[in-house]
Amino acid sequence: MDSVVCLDNGACSIKIGYITDEKPKVIPNCIMKAKSEKRRPFIGNQIEECRDISGIFYILSFTKGYITNWEVQKNVYDYIFSTEFPVNFSDTKLIITEPLFNFPIIQEAMVEIFFEEYDCCAMAKTTAPDLCYYQYTNTQDLDEPPLCCVVIDVGYSFSHIVPFVKGKKVLSAIRRIDVGGKLLTNHLKEIISYRYLNVMDESYVINQMKEDGCFISQDFNSDMANAKLKYPENKIAREYVLPDCTTIRRGYLQPPGTAKKTDDYQMLRLNNERFAVPELLFHPLDIGIDQMGLAEATIHAINACPEETRPHLFANIIVVGGSAKFSGMQTRLYKDIRSMAPEFFTVNVTVPEEPQTYSWYGGQYLANDPNFEQSLITRQDYEENGARGVLFDE
Template sequence: MAISREVFVLDNGAYTAKVGISNSEHPRVIPNCIMKAKSERRRPFVGDQLEDCRDASGLFYILPFQKGYLVNWDVQKNVWDYIFSKECCPANFSETPLVVTEPYFNFPSIQEAMTEIFFEEYECKSLLRINAGDLSCYNYKKKNPGTLCCLLVDSGYSFTHVVPYIKGKKLKQGIRRIDVGGKMLTNHLKEIISYRQLHVMDETHVMNQVKEDACFVSQNFFRDMDIARKRDKENTIARDYVLPDFTTLRRGYVRSIDPVDKAGESEQVISQK
């Protein structure tokens, strides 16, 4: 009997799901949510169907995860149905094993429900539930076989975990959870911009794109703060962000601040000056 070397991997994150076959170079990244737009209230957009939306302003998110744990099974099942469909990432689980990730210290009730859905609804041949950090540690040890220990920082949508691994096994009593993730950073950015320039509290999708395009992790915080306080050309950090109008521009972009370069009449710009 030939052993299948192909494994279907589902990294089921709270914000995006990363899916693909284990031997493929790049996974497919799909938003793990259902979205509704003001312009098309009757149609829900599942996963990356958002690309079909003509006006993505004022999006309303319906998320399967709350505070990092899977709680809305109806939404998650709809997203999984789309992911495993022919138009996305078709898979035959009766022949292909499935690896699915779960958060650290996941509740037994969630684990049981997930296992039941995959075996009964999707007729899985075999299933492995595992922490994403365990897979990262395995990959690190494979590339560095002589390493005994490693410290993993897993920063996700709802929180960040700091996990020590010793000889490939996580030290559970040493795991620390910090309630800081991508969601909190996006919400903080929305509050800052709404207070200083433009009301964007309802524009979570657009502000998340602003965060991904314009924000960065400082390698030297105090030096970068000194640069940010400077003016004109001495400030090499400040940028303008041109917001999308969803007519001629579907996604905003970062541009350098130039006193001569004035925004067009139709452009709406977030300025860091």
């Protein structure tokens, strides 16, 4: 088989690799600028070379879940294809993901860039939930692969609940929540800036703090009551040692009072922020977003599907995306969905070991699908019909 590259084009990070690779490379999908080195932009993984990570400014290619800055996206592609992951597209087929309900003009631009700028020989467009469906249905240890599943994709800008029935998305049942990883990081910045010190310019550090210190509460009221107690009765409170960019490259959590008097570290005390921030995924109304939470939206999406498919959908729920990494996600989602689902249905919620890269692995199964060749847009098709012709002339 010809070599095939799978590129999962996320708003936060790009996951790329040959389908024969064991795992993909994960590269930040942005350009960053630091106060200490104003003249030099850091593209993707180059941020590891930055000496001072305080006050890093992000220039993103995505706005509200869709590519709007093609100049930034093109620079990120150039960096990846020349340095991080050199690839010759003239003899390599490409699988690339796009957002759900992507705008036609963005689809056209994507096709034009890969055929005109990178001399691509053939490409197949899909979505991350589609690849998750391929991965899930092909890796379940069952006599027959499940015909239905629900993909909960907790992304950077949004969270989507996408039901699949017999390999096809039920478009009318897809639900979107305007809460994702970016909003959680921004909310944590606001809380810390209000309570302790101004960190509104510290997106990079606070995002790491969110990843290291936050978790999903299983009983919000009980955890909130515990957070009011003094240490050591308080089991929630932790100190987060901030990076100083010399001895400490990335911050870390430690129990309160661990630091010695001789330690010259700057620390922030984290208490109920640790679970109150991820709680927005379940209760967006807490900050004025008048929408359903993940569990309620999942019930809503499943009930919008044909009645005979619902038992199968409840039994095959998969949670992916960077924010699925929060500890307690699987237990909380199962508990909430179980409490709202009909009692005679089996509910099964799966959070894979690597939810951020889960969709990329689905590209391996897509490339081996008998219908894969038919889904390709070839260079000949593009030259004969143009971008609009190959995308919408059906």
